[in-house]
Amino acid sequence: MSPGCATNLSGHDLNRFMSRNRFFNSRLCRSMVASCCLLSIPVAMAFESVREQEIAQCWPGEISNWGDGRDRAAMGSPLLFVYKHAGAPAWFDSALVLSAVNKAAVAWSHCGIPSSVLTWPAEVELQRGAILVQWSESASRSNFGLANLGNRTLSMGPSAFQLLKTRNPGFDSRQTLQMVISHEMGHLYGVMSHSRRCVDVTSNYTNDKGEVCTIRGGASLVPGIEYRSLMPTACDIQRCRIANGKSAIE
Numbered sequence: 001m002s003p004g005c006a007t008n009l010s011g012h013d014l015n016r017f018m019s020r021n022r023f024f025n026s027r028l029c030r031s032m033v034a035s036c037c038l039l040s041i042p043v044a045m046a047f048e049s050v051r052e053q054e055i056a057q058c059w060p061g062e063i064s065n066w067g068d069g070r071d072r073a074a075m076g077s078p079l080l081f082v083y084k085h086a087g088a089p090a091w092f093d094s095a096l097v098l099s100a101v102n103k104a105a106v107a108w109s110h111c112g113i114p115s116s117v118l119t120w121p122a123e124v125e126l127q128r129g130a131i132l133v134q135w136s137e138s139a140s141r142s143n144f145g146l147a148n149l150g151n152r153t154l155s156m157g158p159s160a161f162q163l164l165k166t167r168n169p170g171f172d173s174r175q176t177l178q179m180v181i182s183h184e185m186g187h188l189y190g191v192m193s194h195s196r197r198c199v200d201v202t203s204n205y206t207n208d209k210g211e212v213c214t215i216r217g218g219a220s221l222v223p224g225i226e227y228r229s230l231m232p233t234a235c236d237i238q239r240c241r242i243a244n245g246k247s248a249i250e
């Protein structure tokens with residue numbers, strides 16, 4: 001996510017990406033809306049409906065990004081990911097994270113780039129260009145996640161997840177885990193510039209100038225409520241297909 005990552009293809013992080021909402025629990029906030037502010041329920045429901053539509057459909061001309069990177073072809077085709085569980089936070093078991101990696105890989109494969117996921121060790125596959133999905137404080141640069149195209153790694157940061165759990169112990173951090181993996185995997189699929197659509201998993205809520213992402217219909221992003229999809233949206237997939245020279249999905 002750092003603006004510099006697109007120029008050197010070295011990495012994208014989810015630090016700024018998560019910072020606005022890092023310590024807010026979307027479920028908690030929504031339940032608080034429901035329990036404390038009854039008048040806002042219809043608004044919240046309408047808001048959710050728009051969000052679901054934005055996830056499912058990409059309208060013509062709707063794709064928009066911050067221009068902080070240049071989309072490119074995926075790291076390969078097919079893409080092979082190898083998940084290494086060492087160093088993961090104790091509350092994430094290997095099956096859970098592997099499932100999240102698999103879900104992201106299946107979802108992004110609609111880009112037209114097939115993919116599969118193995119578990120570490122897979123030395124031969126890594127030597128042949130597979131992408132290592134790992135937990136690493138240094139490789140993630142202490143962010144939630146970072147895709148390093150040069151090293152062919154997708155790294156997740158244990159301390160960021162620990163901080164999230166410490167500050168908001170009731171939050172289901174599996175959602176954050178899925179979002180981080182889906183977002184970073186998008187970069188490996190070639191979606192480099194961050195989306196201006198708040199809902200896209202490849203979005204950044206703000207840019208360096210303080211401009212804020214957009215929601216269909218002109219609604220404003222509500223601070224503290226995570227609007228971003230956990231999985232690639234229709235527009236994320238459309239952008240990926242364009243970046244990879246695939247025909248658009250009608």
Ligand SMILES: [Zn+2]
Nearest residue numbers: 001012013183
């Ligand atoms: Zn990013």
